[in-house]
Amino acid sequence: MNLPLCRSQQKGYKPAFNYQRQLHQVVLSHIAANLQELDVFSNAADTPVEAQPHILNWANVLDPDLPERISSVKEIQRDYLARKPNYTERERNNRSLGERGEQFVLDFERFRLEQAGRPDLAQDVKWVSKEKGDGAGFDIQSFTVESEEELFIEVKTTNCGKYQPFYITDNELAYSLQWNQQYCLYRVYDFKNEARLFRLQGAVEQYVHLQAKNYKASFN
Template sequence: MSDETHKTGDWTEADLDLVVGDYFVMLAKQLAGQEVKAAGHQRALRFVTGRPGGAIEFRQRNISAALSLIGVPILKDFAPRWKLHDQLIDAVDRQLSARPTLIAAAMRPPVLFTAREPLHLVEGPPPAFEPEQLQPSPRAEQLIAKFDPAGRDHANGLLAEAGRAAVLAFEQRRLREHGRPDLADQVRPARPPVDLAGHDILSFKPTGEERLIVVKTTTGGVGTPMALTDAEDALWTTRPDVFRLYRLYDLGRELRFYKLRPPQAAPPVEAEAV
Protein backbone atom coordinates (compact mmCIF):
# COMPACT_ATOMS: atom_id res chain seq x y z
CA MET A 1 0.00 0.00 0.00
CA SER A 2 2.75 2.47 0.92
CA ASP A 3 4.57 1.86 -2.37
CA GLU A 4 1.40 2.53 -4.35
CA THR A 5 0.59 5.64 -2.30
CA HIS A 6 3.50 7.53 -3.81
CA LYS A 7 3.34 5.99 -7.25
CA THR A 8 2.70 8.48 -10.05
CA GLY A 9 3.69 6.37 -13.07
CA ASP A 10 1.77 3.88 -15.18
CA TRP A 11 -1.35 2.30 -13.77
CA THR A 12 -1.40 -1.41 -13.07
CA GLU A 13 -4.03 -3.63 -14.63
CA ALA A 14 -5.41 -4.39 -11.16
CA ASP A 15 -5.82 -0.70 -10.27
CA LEU A 16 -7.53 0.05 -13.57
CA ASP A 17 -9.92 -2.85 -13.02
CA LEU A 18 -10.77 -1.45 -9.59
CA VAL A 19 -11.54 2.02 -10.95
CA VAL A 20 -13.47 0.77 -13.98
CA GLY A 21 -15.41 -1.76 -11.91
CA ASP A 22 -16.33 0.93 -9.38
CA TYR A 23 -17.44 3.24 -12.21
CA PHE A 24 -19.85 0.56 -13.40
CA VAL A 25 -21.21 0.08 -9.89
CA MET A 26 -22.04 3.78 -9.78
CA LEU A 27 -23.44 3.69 -13.32
CA ALA A 28 -25.76 0.80 -12.44
CA LYS A 29 -27.12 2.90 -9.56
CA GLN A 30 -27.61 5.91 -11.84
CA LEU A 31 -29.46 3.83 -14.42
CA ALA A 32 -31.73 2.46 -11.67
CA GLY A 33 -32.55 5.98 -10.51
CA GLN A 34 -30.65 5.62 -7.24
CA GLU A 35 -28.50 8.29 -5.63
CA VAL A 36 -24.81 8.07 -6.50
CA LYS A 37 -22.44 9.32 -3.80
CA ALA A 38 -19.31 9.77 -5.88
CA ALA A 39 -17.30 11.26 -3.01
CA GLY A 40 -17.59 8.08 -0.95
CA HIS A 41 -16.52 5.96 -3.91
CA GLN A 42 -13.59 8.30 -4.47
CA ARG A 43 -12.37 7.92 -0.88
CA ALA A 44 -12.53 4.14 -1.14
CA LEU A 45 -10.61 4.14 -4.41
CA ARG A 46 -7.90 6.37 -2.97
CA PHE A 47 -7.49 3.92 -0.11
CA VAL A 48 -7.38 0.69 -2.14
CA THR A 49 -5.28 2.00 -5.04
CA GLY A 50 -3.05 4.47 -3.20
CA ARG A 51 -3.67 6.94 -6.03
CA PRO A 52 -4.55 10.62 -5.49
CA GLY A 53 -8.09 11.79 -6.20
CA GLY A 54 -7.08 13.84 -9.24
CA ALA A 55 -5.47 10.84 -10.92
CA ILE A 56 -8.54 8.70 -10.22
CA GLU A 57 -10.87 11.34 -11.67
CA PHE A 58 -8.73 11.48 -14.82
CA ARG A 59 -9.26 7.74 -15.27
CA GLN A 60 -12.98 8.07 -14.57
CA ARG A 61 -13.27 10.71 -17.27
CA ASN A 62 -11.28 8.44 -19.61
CA ILE A 63 -13.85 5.73 -18.90
CA SER A 64 -16.63 8.16 -19.84
CA ALA A 65 -14.88 8.81 -23.15
CA ALA A 66 -14.55 5.10 -23.89
CA LEU A 67 -18.22 4.52 -23.08
CA SER A 68 -19.19 7.42 -25.36
CA LEU A 69 -17.62 5.51 -28.25
CA ILE A 70 -19.83 2.48 -27.65
CA GLY A 71 -23.13 4.16 -26.82
CA VAL A 72 -23.28 3.43 -23.11
CA PRO A 73 -24.58 6.26 -20.86
CA ILE A 74 -21.93 7.88 -18.71
CA LEU A 75 -21.81 9.16 -15.16
CA LYS A 76 -23.02 12.77 -15.26
CA ASP A 77 -20.27 13.89 -12.84
CA PHE A 78 -17.43 12.78 -15.14
CA ALA A 79 -17.29 14.53 -18.51
CA PRO A 80 -15.34 12.57 -21.16
CA ARG A 81 -11.59 13.12 -21.30
CA TRP A 82 -9.95 11.81 -24.45
CA LYS A 83 -6.39 10.61 -25.16
CA LEU A 84 -7.40 7.02 -24.46
CA HIS A 85 -4.72 4.41 -23.82
CA ASP A 86 -5.12 0.80 -24.88
CA GLN A 87 -4.69 -0.40 -21.29
CA LEU A 88 -7.72 1.66 -20.20
CA ILE A 89 -9.76 0.38 -23.13
CA ASP A 90 -8.77 -3.18 -22.22
CA ALA A 91 -10.06 -2.64 -18.68
CA VAL A 92 -13.36 -1.20 -19.96
CA ASP A 93 -13.72 -4.20 -22.27
CA ARG A 94 -13.06 -6.70 -19.47
CA GLN A 95 -15.31 -5.08 -16.91
CA LEU A 96 -18.19 -4.36 -19.30
CA SER A 97 -18.05 -7.88 -20.77
CA ALA A 98 -18.48 -9.21 -17.24
CA ARG A 99 -21.67 -7.11 -16.82
CA PRO A 100 -24.03 -7.91 -19.72
CA THR A 101 -27.03 -6.73 -17.70
CA LEU A 102 -25.58 -3.22 -17.58
CA ILE A 103 -25.92 -2.71 -21.33
CA ALA A 104 -29.40 -4.25 -21.22
CA ALA A 105 -30.42 -1.74 -18.53
CA ALA A 106 -28.89 1.13 -20.50
CA MET A 107 -30.86 0.17 -23.62
CA ARG A 108 -34.21 0.05 -21.81
CA PRO A 109 -34.53 3.13 -19.59
CA PRO A 110 -37.76 3.31 -17.53
CA VAL A 111 -39.04 6.29 -19.55
CA LEU A 112 -39.61 3.98 -22.53
CA PHE A 113 -42.27 2.18 -20.52
CA THR A 114 -43.72 4.99 -18.41
CA ALA A 115 -44.08 7.93 -20.82
CA ARG A 116 -47.68 8.47 -21.89
CA GLU A 117 -46.92 11.34 -24.26
CA PRO A 118 -44.17 11.65 -26.89
CA LEU A 119 -40.87 12.49 -25.25
CA HIS A 120 -39.92 16.16 -25.27
CA LEU A 121 -36.93 17.12 -27.40
CA VAL A 122 -34.28 19.77 -26.69
CA GLU A 123 -32.47 20.92 -29.84
CA GLY A 124 -28.78 21.80 -29.91
CA PRO A 125 -26.10 22.42 -32.54
CA PRO A 126 -24.17 19.56 -34.16
CA PRO A 127 -21.27 18.63 -31.88
CA ALA A 128 -17.63 19.43 -32.46
CA PHE A 129 -16.06 15.99 -32.18
CA GLU A 130 -12.67 15.30 -30.66
CA PRO A 131 -10.06 13.81 -33.04
CA GLU A 132 -10.23 10.45 -31.22
CA GLN A 133 -13.98 10.32 -31.85
CA LEU A 134 -13.53 10.90 -35.57
CA GLN A 135 -10.50 8.61 -35.89
CA PRO A 136 -10.48 6.09 -33.02
CA SER A 137 -7.33 4.11 -32.38
CA PRO A 138 -7.19 0.52 -33.67
CA ARG A 139 -7.92 -0.77 -30.14
CA ALA A 140 -10.85 1.63 -29.77
CA GLU A 141 -12.16 0.46 -33.17
CA GLN A 142 -12.10 -3.11 -31.84
CA LEU A 143 -14.14 -2.04 -28.82
CA ILE A 144 -16.69 -0.26 -31.03
CA ALA A 145 -16.99 -3.29 -33.30
CA LYS A 146 -17.45 -5.65 -30.35
CA PHE A 147 -20.26 -3.68 -28.71
CA ASP A 148 -21.68 -2.33 -32.01
CA PRO A 149 -23.63 0.70 -30.73
CA ALA A 150 -25.19 1.52 -34.12
CA GLY A 151 -26.38 -2.07 -34.54
CA ARG A 152 -27.77 -2.21 -30.99
CA ASP A 153 -29.74 0.98 -31.48
CA HIS A 154 -31.05 -0.13 -34.88
CA ALA A 155 -32.28 -3.43 -33.43
CA ASN A 156 -34.03 -1.77 -30.49
CA GLY A 157 -37.51 -1.28 -31.91
CA LEU A 158 -38.92 0.30 -28.76
CA LEU A 159 -36.14 2.88 -28.73
CA ALA A 160 -36.58 3.68 -32.41
CA GLU A 161 -40.35 4.07 -32.05
CA ALA A 162 -39.96 6.45 -29.11
CA GLY A 163 -37.56 8.57 -31.17
CA ARG A 164 -39.88 8.70 -34.18
CA ALA A 165 -42.85 9.68 -32.00
CA ALA A 166 -40.80 12.46 -30.37
CA VAL A 167 -39.75 13.87 -33.75
CA LEU A 168 -43.29 13.66 -35.13
CA ALA A 169 -44.61 15.71 -32.20
CA PHE A 170 -41.69 18.15 -32.44
CA GLU A 171 -42.28 18.81 -36.13
CA GLN A 172 -46.02 19.33 -35.65
CA ARG A 173 -45.36 21.75 -32.81
CA ARG A 174 -42.67 23.61 -34.80
CA LEU A 175 -44.97 24.22 -37.74
CA ARG A 176 -47.84 25.37 -35.55
CA GLU A 177 -45.50 27.82 -33.81
CA HIS A 178 -44.61 29.21 -37.26
CA GLY A 179 -48.25 29.74 -38.13
CA ARG A 180 -48.66 26.67 -40.36
CA PRO A 181 -51.20 24.41 -38.64
CA ASP A 182 -52.24 23.25 -42.11
CA LEU A 183 -48.78 21.78 -42.68
CA ALA A 184 -48.56 20.47 -39.10
CA ASP A 185 -51.64 18.37 -39.78
CA GLN A 186 -49.89 16.78 -42.77
CA VAL A 187 -46.77 15.68 -40.85
CA ARG A 188 -46.85 11.88 -40.66
CA PRO A 189 -44.78 8.70 -40.56
CA ALA A 190 -43.45 7.43 -43.88
CA ARG A 191 -45.74 4.98 -45.66
CA PRO A 192 -43.82 2.38 -47.65
CA PRO A 193 -44.01 1.51 -50.48
CA VAL A 194 -46.00 4.61 -51.45
CA ASP A 195 -43.35 7.04 -50.16
CA LEU A 196 -39.70 7.17 -51.14
CA ALA A 197 -37.71 4.58 -49.24
CA GLY A 198 -35.14 5.71 -46.71
CA HIS A 199 -36.92 8.07 -44.33
CA ASP A 200 -39.07 7.89 -41.20
CA ILE A 201 -41.08 11.12 -41.09
CA LEU A 202 -42.60 13.33 -43.79
CA SER A 203 -42.52 16.96 -42.66
CA PHE A 204 -42.28 20.42 -44.19
CA LYS A 205 -40.51 23.76 -44.03
CA PRO A 206 -42.79 26.65 -43.06
CA THR A 207 -42.62 27.68 -46.73
CA GLY A 208 -44.21 24.38 -47.73
CA GLU A 209 -41.27 22.39 -49.15
CA GLU A 210 -41.03 18.78 -48.03
CA ARG A 211 -38.56 17.44 -45.52
CA LEU A 212 -37.83 13.71 -45.49
CA ILE A 213 -36.52 13.03 -41.99
CA VAL A 214 -34.47 10.06 -40.82
CA VAL A 215 -34.50 9.58 -37.05
CA LYS A 216 -31.56 7.96 -35.25
CA THR A 217 -32.06 7.50 -31.51
CA THR A 218 -29.67 6.33 -28.80
CA THR A 219 -29.54 6.16 -25.02
CA GLY A 220 -25.85 6.96 -25.35
CA GLY A 221 -24.28 10.39 -25.53
CA VAL A 222 -23.83 12.89 -28.32
CA GLY A 223 -20.80 11.05 -29.71
CA THR A 224 -22.38 7.60 -29.98
CA PRO A 225 -21.68 6.18 -33.48
CA MET A 226 -24.60 5.73 -35.87
CA ALA A 227 -24.99 4.30 -39.35
CA LEU A 228 -27.33 4.83 -42.30
CA THR A 229 -29.11 1.93 -43.96
CA ASP A 230 -28.59 1.44 -47.69
CA ALA A 231 -31.95 3.10 -48.41
CA GLU A 232 -31.13 6.06 -46.17
CA ASP A 233 -27.72 6.46 -47.73
CA ALA A 234 -29.27 6.42 -51.20
CA LEU A 235 -31.76 9.11 -50.21
CA TRP A 236 -28.97 11.20 -48.65
CA THR A 237 -27.13 11.02 -51.99
CA THR A 238 -30.01 11.43 -54.45
CA ARG A 239 -32.24 13.92 -52.62
CA PRO A 240 -29.96 16.19 -50.58
CA ASP A 241 -32.48 19.01 -51.03
CA VAL A 242 -35.07 17.30 -48.82
CA PHE A 243 -33.09 14.81 -46.71
CA ARG A 244 -32.64 15.64 -43.02
CA LEU A 245 -31.11 13.51 -40.29
CA TYR A 246 -32.27 14.04 -36.70
CA ARG A 247 -29.85 12.54 -34.20
CA LEU A 248 -31.50 11.95 -30.82
CA TYR A 249 -29.28 11.12 -27.85
CA ASP A 250 -29.30 10.81 -24.06
CA LEU A 251 -32.72 9.16 -24.06
CA GLY A 252 -33.27 8.28 -20.43
CA ARG A 253 -32.02 11.66 -19.23
CA GLU A 254 -32.80 14.94 -21.06
CA LEU A 255 -33.50 13.80 -24.59
CA ARG A 256 -31.55 16.05 -26.96
CA PHE A 257 -31.06 16.16 -30.69
CA TYR A 258 -29.24 17.90 -33.51
CA LYS A 259 -29.90 18.04 -37.24
CA LEU A 260 -27.66 17.10 -40.14
CA ARG A 261 -28.17 17.52 -43.86
CA PRO A 262 -26.09 16.53 -46.88
CA PRO A 263 -23.45 19.14 -47.73
CA GLN A 264 -24.90 19.58 -51.22
CA ALA A 265 -28.09 20.93 -49.69
CA ALA A 266 -26.43 23.81 -47.83
CA PRO A 267 -27.42 27.15 -49.37
CA PRO A 268 -24.46 29.36 -50.30
CA VAL A 269 -25.32 32.39 -48.15
CA GLU A 270 -28.39 32.15 -45.94
CA ALA A 271 -29.36 29.38 -43.53
CA GLU A 272 -32.41 27.35 -44.46
CA ALA A 273 -35.83 28.20 -43.09
CA VAL A 274 -36.50 26.73 -39.64
Protein backbone atom coordinates (compact mmCIF):
# COMPACT_ATOMS: atom_id res chain seq x y z
CA MET A 1 0.00 0.00 0.00
CA ASN A 2 1.29 3.46 -0.90
CA LEU A 3 0.32 5.36 2.19
CA PRO A 4 1.21 9.06 2.46
CA LEU A 5 4.01 10.01 4.78
CA CYS A 6 3.00 11.48 8.09
CA ARG A 7 4.05 15.08 8.64
CA SER A 8 7.02 14.09 10.82
CA GLN A 9 8.34 11.98 7.91
CA GLN A 10 7.90 14.61 5.21
CA LYS A 11 10.75 16.81 4.14
CA GLY A 12 10.99 19.77 6.42
CA TYR A 13 9.67 17.89 9.45
CA LYS A 14 12.47 15.39 9.89
CA PRO A 15 14.55 15.83 13.06
CA ALA A 16 17.58 17.98 12.28
CA PHE A 17 20.07 15.73 14.05
CA ASN A 18 23.04 17.58 12.56
CA TYR A 19 21.81 20.87 14.04
CA GLN A 20 21.13 19.23 17.38
CA ARG A 21 24.69 17.92 17.49
CA GLN A 22 26.04 21.34 16.50
CA LEU A 23 23.97 23.03 19.21
CA HIS A 24 25.30 20.55 21.75
CA GLN A 25 28.89 21.38 20.79
CA VAL A 26 28.20 25.13 20.77
CA VAL A 27 26.88 24.97 24.34
CA LEU A 28 29.89 22.94 25.51
CA SER A 29 32.27 25.31 23.73
CA HIS A 30 30.63 28.29 25.42
CA ILE A 31 31.10 26.65 28.81
CA ALA A 32 34.76 25.99 28.00
CA ALA A 33 35.34 29.56 26.87
CA ASN A 34 33.60 31.13 29.86
CA LEU A 35 34.63 29.03 32.84
CA GLN A 36 35.63 32.18 34.68
CA GLU A 37 32.04 33.41 34.54
CA LEU A 38 31.02 30.39 36.58
CA ASP A 39 33.10 31.74 39.46
CA VAL A 40 30.54 34.53 39.80
CA PHE A 41 28.12 31.92 41.08
CA SER A 42 30.58 30.43 43.56
CA ASN A 43 28.88 32.07 46.54
CA ALA A 44 25.51 30.64 45.53
CA ALA A 45 27.10 27.27 44.87
CA ASP A 46 28.65 27.21 48.33
CA THR A 47 25.68 28.56 50.29
CA PRO A 48 24.79 26.05 53.00
CA VAL A 49 21.29 24.68 53.33
CA GLU A 50 19.37 24.55 56.58
CA ALA A 51 18.46 20.90 56.28
CA GLN A 52 19.26 17.93 54.09
CA PRO A 53 17.14 17.98 50.92
CA HIS A 54 13.98 15.91 51.00
CA ILE A 55 14.55 12.68 49.09
CA LEU A 56 11.44 11.06 47.67
CA ASN A 57 13.26 8.05 46.28
CA TRP A 58 16.91 7.16 46.89
CA ALA A 59 16.79 4.99 43.77
CA ASN A 60 16.55 8.16 41.63
CA VAL A 61 19.55 9.91 43.17
CA LEU A 62 22.23 8.33 40.95
CA ASP A 63 22.69 10.06 37.59
CA PRO A 64 24.26 7.55 35.14
CA ASP A 65 25.08 10.23 32.55
CA LEU A 66 28.48 11.78 33.20
CA PRO A 67 29.24 15.35 32.09
CA GLU A 68 30.90 15.35 28.70
CA ARG A 69 34.54 16.37 28.84
CA ILE A 70 34.95 19.33 26.51
CA SER A 71 37.65 18.56 23.96
CA SER A 72 39.29 21.98 23.90
CA VAL A 73 39.37 24.76 26.45
CA LYS A 74 39.88 28.38 25.46
CA GLU A 75 42.55 30.21 27.42
CA ILE A 76 40.90 32.33 30.09
CA GLN A 77 41.21 36.10 29.76
CA ARG A 78 42.14 37.49 33.16
CA ASP A 79 40.24 40.54 34.34
CA TYR A 80 42.45 41.54 37.33
CA LEU A 81 39.48 43.08 39.14
CA ALA A 82 39.90 44.02 42.79
CA ARG A 83 37.51 42.21 45.12
CA LYS A 84 36.85 42.00 48.84
CA PRO A 85 35.66 38.44 49.40
CA ASN A 86 34.58 37.40 52.87
CA TYR A 87 36.93 34.45 53.29
CA THR A 88 35.68 33.61 56.77
CA GLU A 89 32.08 33.31 55.61
CA ARG A 90 33.07 31.42 52.47
CA GLU A 91 35.12 28.92 54.46
CA ARG A 92 32.24 28.41 56.89
CA ASN A 93 29.78 27.92 54.02
CA ASN A 94 32.10 25.51 52.23
CA ARG A 95 32.57 23.41 55.34
CA SER A 96 28.84 23.31 56.13
CA LEU A 97 27.86 22.35 52.57
CA GLY A 98 30.69 19.83 52.37
CA GLU A 99 29.65 18.09 55.57
CA ARG A 100 26.02 17.87 54.49
CA GLY A 101 27.09 16.47 51.14
CA GLU A 102 29.23 13.83 52.83
CA GLN A 103 26.33 12.87 55.10
CA PHE A 104 24.16 12.59 51.99
CA VAL A 105 26.64 10.22 50.31
CA LEU A 106 27.05 8.22 53.52
CA ASP A 107 23.28 7.63 53.61
CA PHE A 108 23.21 6.83 49.89
CA GLU A 109 25.97 4.23 50.23
CA ARG A 110 24.17 2.50 53.07
CA PHE A 111 21.00 2.47 50.99
CA ARG A 112 22.88 1.09 47.96
CA LEU A 113 24.42 -1.78 49.92
CA GLU A 114 21.19 -2.63 51.72
CA GLN A 115 19.33 -2.71 48.40
CA ALA A 116 21.99 -5.10 47.09
CA GLY A 117 21.29 -7.46 49.98
CA ARG A 118 24.39 -6.57 51.98
CA PRO A 119 23.23 -4.90 55.22
CA ASP A 120 26.39 -6.29 56.84
CA LEU A 121 28.53 -4.11 54.57
CA ALA A 122 26.15 -1.16 54.92
CA GLN A 123 26.67 -0.97 58.67
CA ASP A 124 30.45 -0.91 58.18
CA VAL A 125 30.50 2.18 55.93
CA LYS A 126 32.69 4.80 57.62
CA TRP A 127 32.73 8.60 57.48
CA VAL A 128 36.52 8.85 57.55
CA SER A 129 36.87 12.63 57.17
CA LYS A 130 34.64 13.18 60.21
CA GLU A 131 36.02 10.40 62.38
CA LYS A 132 39.72 10.89 61.58
CA GLY A 133 39.93 14.31 59.89
CA ASP A 134 40.96 15.53 56.44
CA GLY A 135 44.08 14.44 54.59
CA ALA A 136 43.30 10.76 54.01
CA GLY A 137 42.68 11.42 50.30
CA PHE A 138 38.99 10.47 50.54
CA ASP A 139 35.93 11.12 52.72
CA ILE A 140 33.86 7.93 52.86
CA GLN A 141 35.03 4.32 53.09
CA SER A 142 32.46 2.00 51.56
CA PHE A 143 32.49 -1.35 49.75
CA THR A 144 31.85 -2.92 46.37
CA VAL A 145 29.06 -5.48 46.41
CA GLU A 146 30.65 -8.13 44.20
CA SER A 147 34.18 -8.39 45.61
CA GLU A 148 33.60 -6.74 49.01
CA GLU A 149 36.68 -4.61 48.35
CA GLU A 150 37.00 -1.27 50.08
CA LEU A 151 35.72 1.67 48.04
CA PHE A 152 37.36 5.03 48.75
CA ILE A 153 34.94 7.88 48.03
CA GLU A 154 35.77 11.57 47.71
CA VAL A 155 32.69 13.83 47.91
CA LYS A 156 32.30 17.17 46.11
CA THR A 157 29.03 19.03 46.65
CA THR A 158 27.43 22.04 44.97
CA ASN A 159 24.04 23.76 44.92
CA CYS A 160 24.52 24.37 41.18
CA GLY A 161 24.30 22.04 38.19
CA LYS A 162 26.43 19.09 37.14
CA TYR A 163 28.83 21.17 35.01
CA GLN A 164 29.80 23.45 37.91
CA PRO A 165 33.61 23.25 38.37
CA PHE A 166 34.94 21.94 41.66
CA TYR A 167 38.20 22.21 43.57
CA ILE A 168 40.35 19.19 44.30
CA THR A 169 43.64 19.02 46.19
CA ASP A 170 46.92 17.59 44.96
CA ASN A 171 46.64 14.94 47.68
CA GLU A 172 43.19 13.87 46.48
CA LEU A 173 44.36 13.69 42.86
CA ALA A 174 47.37 11.57 43.82
CA TYR A 175 45.19 9.20 45.84
CA SER A 176 42.75 8.75 42.95
CA LEU A 177 45.68 7.78 40.72
CA GLN A 178 47.39 5.44 43.19
CA TRP A 179 44.17 3.67 44.22
CA ASN A 180 42.35 4.03 40.89
CA GLN A 181 40.80 0.54 41.07
CA GLN A 182 39.11 1.32 44.39
CA TYR A 183 38.61 5.09 44.13
CA CYS A 184 35.48 6.98 43.16
CA LEU A 185 34.61 10.68 43.25
CA TYR A 186 30.93 11.35 43.98
CA ARG A 187 29.83 14.71 42.57
CA VAL A 188 26.66 15.82 44.36
CA TYR A 189 24.86 18.62 42.51
CA ASP A 190 21.66 20.67 42.81
CA PHE A 191 21.91 19.88 46.51
CA LYS A 192 19.67 22.70 47.70
CA ASN A 193 16.74 21.68 45.51
CA GLU A 194 16.67 18.03 44.44
CA ALA A 195 20.08 16.52 45.07
CA ARG A 196 21.53 14.03 42.62
CA LEU A 197 25.00 12.63 42.07
CA PHE A 198 27.22 11.09 39.44
CA ARG A 199 30.35 9.01 39.97
CA LEU A 200 33.83 9.34 38.49
CA GLN A 201 35.51 5.96 38.89
CA GLY A 202 39.30 5.83 39.03
CA ALA A 203 41.83 8.60 38.37
CA VAL A 204 39.99 11.94 38.33
CA GLU A 205 42.29 13.48 35.72
CA GLN A 206 40.84 11.26 32.98
CA TYR A 207 37.46 13.00 33.26
CA VAL A 208 38.31 16.68 33.73
CA HIS A 209 40.63 19.49 32.70
CA LEU A 210 42.84 20.60 35.59
CA GLN A 211 43.80 24.24 36.03
CA ALA A 212 46.25 25.39 38.71
CA LYS A 213 44.80 28.12 40.95
CA ASN A 214 47.51 28.30 43.62
CA TYR A 215 51.22 27.54 43.70
CA LYS A 216 53.68 26.69 46.44
CA ALA A 217 56.70 29.01 46.17
CA SER A 218 60.00 27.97 47.74
CA PHE A 219 63.73 28.71 47.42
CA ASN A 220 64.96 25.13 47.29
